[in-house]
Amino acid sequence: MFAIQLPNLDFLAQRRRALIFSGALMAISLLSLLIFGLNRGLDFTGGTLIEVGYSQPADLAAVRTALASGDFGTVMVQQFGSTRDVLLRIPPVGEVNDAELSQRVLKVLNDAAPGQVELRRVEFVGPQVGKELAEQSGLAVLFSVIGILIYVALRFEWRFSVGAIAATLHDALLILGVFALFQLDFDLNVLAAVLTVIGYSLNDTIVVFDRVRENFRKLRKGEPLEIMNQSVNETMSRTIITAGTVLFVVLALYSFGGESLRGFSLALMIGVISGTYSTIYIASATAVMLGVSRADLMRAPVESVIDGRP
Amino acid sequence: MNRYPLWKNLLILGVILVGLLLAWPNLYSQDPAIEITAARGQNISAASLGEITAALENAKVPLKHIEVLEGGKLLARFNSAGEQLQAQDAIDQTLSERYRTALTQSADLPGWMRWLGLKPMNLGLDLRGGIHVVIDVDLEAALEQAIERYSNDLRGQLREQKVRYLAINRDGERLQIIFEDAATRDTAERQLRREFSGLSFAVSDDAGGITLLASLPEAEQRQIKDFALEQNITTLRNRVNALGIAEPSIARQGERRIVVQLPGAQDPGRLKEILGATATLEYRLVDTEGSVADAVAGRMPVGSKLYKDRDGQPILLKRRVIVTGDQITDASAGFDSQSGTPAVFVNLDGQGARRMHDVTTENVGKPMAVVFIENRTTTKLVNGEPVKTTRKVEEVISVATIREPFGRRFQTTGLDSSTEAHNTALLLRSGALAAPIEIVEERTIGPSLGQDNIDQGLNSVLIGFVLVVLFMGVYYRVFGLVANAVLLLNLVLIVAVLGLLGATLTMPGIAGIVLTIGMAVDANVLIFERIREEVRIGNSPQASIAAGYEKALSSIIDANITTLIAALMLFSFGTGPVKGFAVTLAIGLVTSMFTAITCSRAAINLLFGGKRLKSLPV
Numbered sequence: 001m002f003a004i005q006l007p008n009l010d011f012l013a014q015r016r017r018a019l020i021f022s023g024a025l026m027a028i029s030l031l032s033l034l035i036f037g038l039n040r041g042l043d044f045t046g047g048t049l050i051e052v053g054y055s056q057p058a059d060l061a062a063v064r065t066a067l068a069s070g071d072f073g074t075v076m077v078q079q080f081g082s083t084r085d086v087l088l089r090i091p092p093v094g095e096v097n098d099a100e101l102s103q104r105v106l107k108v109l110n111d112a113a114p115g116q117v118e119l120r121r122v123e124f125v126g127p128q129v130g131k132e133l134a135e136q137s138g139l140a141v142l143f144s145v146i147g148i149l150i151y152v153a154l155r156f157e158w159r160f161s162v163g164a165i166a167a168t169l170h171d172a173l174l175i176l177g178v179f180a181l182f183q184l185d186f187d188l189n190v191l192a193a194v195l196t197v198i199g200y201s202l203n204d205t206i207v208v209f210d211r212v213r214e215n216f217r218k219l220r221k222g223e224p225l226e227i228m229n230q231s232v233n234e235t236m237s238r239t240i241i242t243a244g245t246v247l248f249v250v251l252a253l254y255s256f257g258g259e260s261l262r263g264f265s266l267a268l269m270i271g272v273i274s275g276t277y278s279t280i281y282i283a284s285a286t287a288v289m290l291g292v293s294r295a296d297l298m299r300a301p302v303e304s305v306i307d308g309r310p
Numbered sequence: 311m312n313r314y315p316l317w318k319n320l321l322i323l324g325v326i327l328v329g330l331l332l333a334w335p336n337l338y339s340q341d342p343a344i345e346i347t348a349a350r351g352q353n354i355s356a357a358s359l360g361e362i363t364a365a366l367e368n369a370k371v372p373l374k375h376i377e378v379l380e381g382g383k384l385l386a387r388f389n390s391a392g393e394q395l396q397a398q399d400a401i402d403q404t405l406s407e408r409y410r411t412a413l414t415q416s417a418d419l420p421g422w423m424r425w426l427g428l429k430p431m432n433l434g435l436d437l438r439g440g441i442h443v444v445i446d447v448d449l450e451a452a453l454e455q456a457i458e459r460y461s462n463d464l465r466g467q468l469r470e471q472k473v474r475y476l477a478i479n480r481d482g483e484r485l486q487i488i489f490e491d492a493a494t495r496d497t498a499e500r501q502l503r504r505e506f507s508g509l510s511f512a513v514s515d516d517a518g519g520i521t522l523l524a525s526l527p528e529a530e531q532r533q534i535k536d537f538a539l540e541q542n543i544t545t546l547r548n549r550v551n552a553l554g555i556a557e558p559s560i561a562r563q564g565e566r567r568i569v570v571q572l573p574g575a576q577d578p579g580r581l582k583e584i585l586g587a588t589a590t591l592e593y594r595l596v597d598t599e600g601s602v603a604d605a606v607a608g609r610m611p612v613g614s615k616l617y618k619d620r621d622g623q624p625i626l627l628k629r630r631v632i633v634t635g636d637q638i639t640d641a642s643a644g645f646d647s648q649s650g651t652p653a654v655f656v657n658l659d660g661q662g663a664r665r666m667h668d669v670t671t672e673n674v675g676k677p678m679a680v681v682f683i684e685n686r687t688t689t690k691l692v693n694g695e696p697v698k699t700t701r702k703v704e705e706v707i708s709v710a711t712i713r714e715p716f717g718r719r720f721q722t723t724g725l726d727s728s729t730e731a732h733n734t735a736l737l738l739r740s741g742a743l744a745a746p747i748e749i750v751e752e753r754t755i756g757p758s759l760g761q762d763n764i765d766q767g768l769n770s771v772l773i774g775f776v777l778v779v780l781f782m783g784v785y786y787r788v789f790g791l792v793a794n795a796v797l798l799l800n801l802v803l804i805v806a807v808l809g810l811l812g813a814t815l816t817m818p819g820i821a822g823i824v825l826t827i828g829m830a831v832d833a834n835v836l837i838f839e840r841i842r843e844e845v846r847i848g849n850s851p852q853a854s855i856a857a858g859y860e861k862a863l864s865s866i867i868d869a870n871i872t873t874l875i876a877a878l879m880l881f882s883f884g885t886g887p888v889k890g891f892a893v894t895l896a897i898g899l900v901t902s903m904f905t906a907i908t909c910s911r912a913a914i915n916l917l918f919g920g921k922r923l924k925s926l927p928v
Contacts, residue, residue, distance in 0.1 A: 053758060099443075099586075099749035103579040120759040122578060126750035129444065140883035147875040155868060189818060192888045195880050196825065196895065199873035203829075206872060207836065210865040238832075238839045245781060245835075246828035249774030253824050256773055258766035261821055268825070 011280050012229050012288060018281035022170060029177020036180045041187030044134040046127035048090040048101050051120040052109060057083040066112035072105060081259040085120065092127050099124055137191050141172075144195055148202055156209055163286035164205045167278035171201045174274045175267050189264040197271030200246070204239060204275050205283040211235050212284070216294050224292055228284050243276040311852050312919035314912055322912050325904075326799060332806035335419055335430040341374060342394035343416040345556040346384040346401065352408045354382045362386065362401060362409070369400035385416060413574055414556030431808045433573075434816030434890060435753070437767070439760035440573040441581055444751035445546070447566050452538035452745035453483075453531060460509065461485050464524065467505055473498045476519070484525040495520050535566075541744035543568055548740030549584050567750075578754045586747060587684065587737055590635030591656075591722070595669070596677040596709060597626040617681060619706040620726075627679050627706070632669045635683075637662030641738035643731040646723050652731035653723045656738065667717035674712050680722050682707045682734075767820035774824045775801070778831055786838050788917070788927040793834040796910045800830050803901040804894065813897075816890030826898030832869070833906030836862040841928050851923035859911055866907065874899050 042049045060077055063086055067075050072090055080087035090101065102122045109117050125133070145165065153161040172194050179186050211231040219227060250272060254265035314322075346362060348354045359376060362384065366373050374387040388394040398411050415438065417430045435442050461478055464487065468475050475498065476488040489495040495513070499522055503511055508530045512523045526534070543560055546568060550558045559571040575581060600611030605626050610616065613629050640657040658666060670678075684703045708724025725731045755763075778797065782790035804823060808815060841858030849857065877899065880892035918926070 051759070053756075099582055099752055100579075102752070102754075103582075118756060118758060119754070120756040122752060122754040124749075124752040126446075126748075128446075129750045136883045140879045143883070144876045144879035147879065148872050151872060151875060188884070188888050189821075189891075192818060192880060192884065192891045195876050196873075196891075199876035200829070202872040203832070203869040206868045207865045210868060214861070234843070235839075238835050241785070241835045241839075242829075242832040245778050245831050246825070248777040248781065249770075249824050249828035252770045252774035252777060253821060256766055256770040257821065257824075258763060258817075260763075260817065261766075261770075264818070264821060 008233050010229055011232050012225055012285060015281060015285040015288070018285065022278070022282060025177070026170065026173060028181070029173050032177050032181040036183060038176065038180050038186045039183045040134075041185045041190075042089070042123055042125055042130075043188040044130050044137075044186075046092045046125045046130035048088075048092075048098075048105075049121070049123040050088040050090075050102055050105055051080055051122075052086050052088070052106070053118045053120045054084045054086065054113065055116045055118070058086045060086065062112065063088075063109065066108055067105070070104060070108045072101070075105075085259075099126075133188065137188070141191075141195060141198075144198060145169075148198070152202070152206070156213065157292065159287050159290040159292040160209050160212075160283075162290060163283040164202055164209070166286045167205050167275075167283035168198050168201045170278045170282050171197050171271050171274040175270050178270055179263075179267070184266070185263055187263065189261065190267050193264045193267035193271065197268060197275060200271060201275035201278060204242070204279040207238065208232055208235050208279055208284060209287075212287075224294070225288055228288055232280055232284055239276055239279065243272055246272050312855055312915050314915050314919075318908075319912055319916075322909055325803075326909075329799070329803045329806040332428065332809050333802045335417060335423055335428045335809070336805055338417045338419050338430065340415040340430075341387040341389075341418050342391045343385055343387045343414050344394060344398055344401070345379075345412045345414050346386065347410050347412075348382060348408065354378065354384055358384060358409070361405065365400055365404050366397055368404075369396065371397045371400055373397070385414075387416060387418070410554045412554040412556040415574070429809060431805060432812065432814040433764075434814045434819065435571060435573055435760075436755050436817045437760050437764050437815065438573050439576075439755050439757035440571065441575045441578050442572075442751075442753040443570050443578075443582070443585065443749050444563065445542075445568040445570060445585065445747045446750045447539050447542050447568060448746045448748065449535040449538060449566050453526075453534055455745070456534045457483065457485065457526065460506070460524070460526075464502065464506070467502065468498060471498075471501050473501060481523075484523050487522040487524065489520045489522065492520055495522055498522060538744040539566065539568070542747060545741045545743050546570060546585060549736065552736050552740055553581070553584060568747075574757075576757070578752065582749060582752075584733065584736065586749060587733065590683050591638070591734070591738060592634050592681040592683060593632040593666070594627040594630070594679050594681060595632065595673060596679050597628050598676060600626050602626050617679070617704060617706045619709070620724075625679065625706050625709070627681070632678070633658060633662045633666050635738060636741065638738045641735040643728065643735040644721075645728075646721065649723065651723050652725045652728040653721045654725065654731050654735050654738070655719070655721045657719050658717070663718040666720075667715055670712050670717075671715040674714060677709050677711050679706045680708045680710075680724065681705065763817050767817060771801075771820060771824055771827070774827050778827055782831060782834075786834075786928055789834075789838050789841075789914070792910050792913045792917070793831055793838070793906075795913065796834065796905045797827065797830055799909060800898070800902050800905040801827070803905065804898050807897045807901065808894070811893075811897075813893050814890065815894070818888065818891035819894040822891045822894030823898060826895060826902060829873070830898065830902035830906060833862075833866045833902060834910055836865055837906075837910070838928055841926065845926055845928070851918070851926045854926065855914060855918065859907070863907065866903065870899050870903050 058079070060079065064077050067077070067088070074091060076089040078087050079085065088105065090105070092098075102124060106117070106119060145168070148168075149161055149165055152164050175194055175197060178184070179190065208231055211234055212228055215227045215231050222230075247269065250265050250268045253261055254269065257265060346354070346358075348358075359378065363373065363376060366386070371393050372389060374389050376384060376386040379385050386397065388397060394413060398413060401409060401411050419428070457480070461480065464485065465478055474490065474494060476490060479486045479488070487498065489498065499511055499513065502509070502522070502524070506524070508526070509524045510527050512525070514521045514523050539562060543562060547558075547560045550560060550570065550572065555572045555575050557573055559569075561569050563569045570585065572581065597611060597614040600614050602624050605611065605614065605616045606624055611626070614626050615629050617625050617627050619625055637659050638656055639659045642655050644653055644655055645651065646653040682705045708722060710723070725734060775797070779794045782793045784790070786793060801823070804826065837858050840862045841854045844854035844857045845851065874896060877892045877896040880888055881896065884892055
């Protein structure tokens, strides 16, 4: 049989060290968020983003000079993906909802380099819409956390629920921290990735908890800590394989999915790695520290949702 | 043991076959095509087919296929995008009087597939290129206009019924009608209640004098707003249709927004100009008796109003409007046959034509003015809060002497350029907007980026898929191959369901599919790891298979439901791109549960069920 041979490790013995490590990570993430803040993308701030493709490698200095002649306020000019693609970002100024701005900018660029500029993308988001998107996104995160919390509490027990949420928030916060620390662009796609990570991280945690519950019922003896440890070990190969396959595809997205999905796939990558770690060290450790016991789980309903038998 | 009953196997087979059939159309390539519709007052007939084919032959553009579609449309397909553009030129140059063309794409499906109504997935704008704009409708302005209209109507009604009133004033959202005595007010109240069922009336005798208060009830306000939004959607649809863009989508979003999606559209500048324009025309008589100088000084002659012409010169016009823009049934741009200047040819409806005829008959030899009215909305930040102001620009674009009475059809000159004539005609044709609008979001994707996105998306799906398939094959051997077959089936089902729901595939949607590939194998990993464990503790192969599937089930369901909750939240709160991601993620989760639990079990049962096994290739 070809399988990953895993030694039976005492994961939870490391729980104090893990908590210190995670605590430090969280502190750095929170500090980065407080000090630097998220580099919120156009979706949330409003403004205009223009991507143009040049027929030859673009001369950014020339582009800047051309733009300086027009009255567009501060325009951020940068290369995007290749030397021929240029990305312009224009924050919203006083007069908002200026949907015509992109036309004026394009005209200036076209005049400066006739016949060489091709419009690839325009995104304009009015400040009001940006505010709404930010609000709705916050609500989406809040409601998914609440929804999942209720589900886990119903299916398991509140101590598990708290452990699962602690692990999940840990992962989400870490992604936000990395994006704040390195000032990466935080747009709607990245937010979608954060929500996906919330789902994924829980998915991971629940598989372990499921085993913990089963073992509590099956094994008459054993301290909660031992049973937790055993469960983590039993599910370890699955945890690694699934994290591995997800990482494979996310890496494929990161490398071949193009510039616009880079932030999205990076967030997923961080989330998958952190999710695997947090399942073992945060979720289970929290449940143990909250004093989960066999009696708590015996009362949980024993039911299979779908009849899987032939 | 480990056998599915026949019905279960047949059911699975059925789902697989239907999935394959629904996903099949996506394998065909998209042809560049032109959609041809008849111009106003024309029809698509059998002769049109021959006429267009002949025009294309003349221009030496090779035609791949042409057919009549439902709803009076023709669809012509071409071999390349270059030929498609040449063909559009050829048709526009020779037959523009009778046909309108729009560039589009159409899958090259065989006849039977079309007969079954099978279609490939819709591609989002980020994959095929196009323009997406979100338009905010100023509903407060619509309400404002309604109150203004009521105030005029109340005046007219009281005058008609010869009920004397002192004044009608605006008081916020209410109208105050002040009377001399209570008896008159009571008569008025009776009259008005009968005539204006939409308004609610109340009597008030406080400081302002003997007053009747008219206000709009909540339900009426909502109706006015709803109507304004619906009317705007209709108008925008007309305008977009006039622009000649295939498969436009114009839909209401929430209480006050409209989303316009135009696949393949390339010129956001012109689009925004046409969508946002609120221009209309009004025809008024010139007040030849009143003095312009007096009016400028503030002594306005009764029944007149001061306007400016294009050069900024003041001109005095009668308050009474002869004809407004909404009485115009058709308009086309052209040139005045005498002066050669740009002109708009206008057709009026019955009522408008009658009025125009009456007025022009009475006023032969007198001057009549055409007023061009445009609402321009700008938003400014005041104390950090955006404040919208709508400025009404009214300009007299032409003054001409009425030489003879006219009615239904006439022309208007005095426009700056033929472009303006063209745009004005287009706007008059499609009707006026019921409320001012403003573009609050725009996403335009150029065609080259769309193609890049498709290529990159397909690449990452393919590479992610191959990596996972290789790993599963090596690690779980025969079971791994089953998981891979099931994964492929999962992809087919996602595509099938997307097509079935009429959902749109976007770039984040592709990301959702890629992610599903990674997560879908999780269910099988859980099951296979469980089977290995069972084998390890000494259970028989058959019992291990059964126990593996059974025991992994609750984990799989719990795990998928939590992710599904996140996906549903993303769907309900997300917009545009995020929604696309949530849709494919949710569909992928559901199909992966079906394939990884039921289909993989069926395959394993077929392979191993009921056999005497010494060991399992897991």
